[in-house]
Amino acid sequence: MTEQGIRTTCRFCGAGLELSLIDLGRQPLANSYLPDDPAAVAAEQRFPLHARVCQSCWLVQLDHDAPAENIFAHDYAYLSSYSDSWVAHAGRYAEAMIARFGLGPASRVIEVASNDGYLLRHFVEAGIPVLGVEPAGHAAEVARGRGVDTRVAFFNAETAAGLAAEGIRADLIAANNVLAHVPDIRGFVAGFPLVLAPEGVVTFEFPHLLNMIERVQFDTIYHEHYSYLSLLAVEAVLASAGLRVFDVGELPTHGGSLRVFACHQAAAHPEAPGLAVVRAREAAAGLGSPAPYAGFAARAEALRAGFMRYLAEARAAGATVAAYGAAAKGNTFLNYCGVGRAEIRAVADRNPQKQGRLLPGSHIPIVSPEALIGMKPERVVILPWNLKDEIAAQLASLRAGGSRFAVIDASAGGGVAEF
Numbered sequence: 131m132t133e134q135g136i137r138t139t140c141r142f143c144g145a146g147l148e149l150s151l152i153d154l155g156r157q158p159l160a161n162s163y164l165p166d167d168p169a170a171v172a173a174e175q176r177f178p179l180h181a182r183v184c185q186s187c188w189l190v191q192l193d194h195d196a197p198a199e200n201i202f203a204h205d206y207a208y209l210s211s212y213s214d215s216w217v218a219h220a221g222r223y224a225e226a227m228i229a230r231f232g233l234g235p236a237s238r239v240i241e242v243a244s245n246d247g248y249l250l251r252h253f254v255e256a257g258i259p260v261l262g263v264e265p266a267g268h269a270a271e272v273a274r275g276r277g278v279d280t281r282v283a284f285f286n287a288e289t290a291a292g293l294a295a296e297g298i299r300a301d302l303i304a305a306n307n308v309l310a311h312v313p314d315i316r317g318f319v320a321g322f323p324l325v326l327a328p329e330g331v332v333t334f335e336f337p338h339l340l341n342m343i344e345r346v347q348f349d350t351i352y353h354e355h356y357s358y359l360s361l362l363a364v365e366a367v368l369a370s371a372g373l374r375v376f377d378v379g380e381l382p383t384h385g386g387s388l389r390v391f392a393c394h395q396a397a398a399h400p401e402a403p404g405l406a407v408v409r410a411r412e413a414a415a416g417l418g419s420p421a422p423y424a425g426f427a428a429r430a431e432a433l434r435a436g437f438m439r440y441l442a443e444a445r446a447a448g449a450t451v452a453a454y455g456a457a458a459k460g461n462t463f464l465n466y467c468g469v470g471r472a473e474i475r476a477v478a479d480r481n482p483q484k485q486g487r488l489l490p491g492s493h494i495p496i497v498s499p500e501a502l503i504g505m506k507p508e509r510v511v512i513l514p515w516n517l518k519d520e521i522a523a524q525l526a527s528l529r530a531g532g533s534r535f536a537v538i539d540a541s542a543g544g545g546v547a548e549f
């Protein structure tokens with residue numbers, strides 16, 4: 131690290147970080163929503179948001195670490211249960227894991243970064259003992275209220291050693307959408323073997339770097355995500371902790387994710403066909419070379435220009451523009467574009483903890499979906515594009531009244547797709 135806090139070496143292998151993927155400038159923390167108060171706005175902090183590529187292990191990563199304690203505070207606003215589709219995804223995961231690995235009342239399931247218990251509650255309902263490990267105190271409180279046993283802690287080797295000393299071993303560990311969230315990725319994965327039963331399985335879900343690059347999903351880059359993951363890099367990271375990947379599934383979540391299955395090196399789980407499929411996809415795309423990373427920043431700039439044209443055309447037509455989804459990816463996008471409440475009147479969100487506050491950076495006010503419907507905006511930009519169908523269904527009355535919905539889409543002409 132330099133004196134200015136910029137990382138010059140890879141957070142996993144220590145090689146130099148010389149290849150830039152994209153520099154999104156200085157941005158506020160994407161999930162740090164502000165009270166509608168001038169003093170809070172004036173005190174808002176911004177941190178560098180620059181993704182680089184390690185040309186040794188091919189881990190894509192931020193070159194600056196925003197403090198984790200600033201991100202995952204007690205009042206961390208993201209609660210998974212406010213997305214119906216995400217809760218349904220968790221339910222399907224639980225059913226599949228119970229069936230595939232024969233889990234029952236004598237088993238134990240641990241989830242790392244268990245949030246508000248949205249996933250573990252499905253195992254509780256099936257009569258399977260669970261334990262959540264969650265750093266955000268408020269989310270843990272919500273989980274406990276749902277009957278999900280939860281410890282407030284960051285998961286790492288020290289935490290895992292403490293659980294192991296209590297005799298806790300897991301037949302299944304779920305670590306979904308958390309591997310990217312840890313600044314010390316090597317130290318994080320070192321904890322899993324300590325609490326994993328000899329034939330136990332750990333699953334990791336994460337947005338697939340290949341999709342991010344191909345679809346120009348730069349808005350998935352924010353301080354909470356320290357790393358951007360390929361199977362190529364993840365296999366090396368897990369091997370450093372004595373874990374062997376034996377299967378990979380491709381998922382539609384978050385614009386295209388991977389579900390990686392890993393076990394102890396000596397465990398009996400045979401290698402499944404999905405592993406070779408994803409390895410081949412990444413090799414064909416050249417993820418182990420500089421080529422696919424070149425030009426990403428220019429493609430992001432083209433999307434920004436397209437969105438600004440869309441807003442200008444709406445303004446010229448006298449159309450009111452609002453947005454839906456006070457989501458982290460939307461905050462990255464809006465701050466990269468330099469958009470504020472002059473361009474977007476308000477953003478709606480189902481989470482009451484966000485309502486009445488301001489988006490970080492852009493300071494656009496957050497309202498309830500009912501308030502948004504009452505505004506009758508002519509155009510609504512759905513910021514969490516991965517949930518566009520779910521959100522459009524919730525806003526059916528607006529569509530019936532003539533409102534037009536839009537998402538940012540690199541495959542669309544001009545980078546904005548109306549539907």
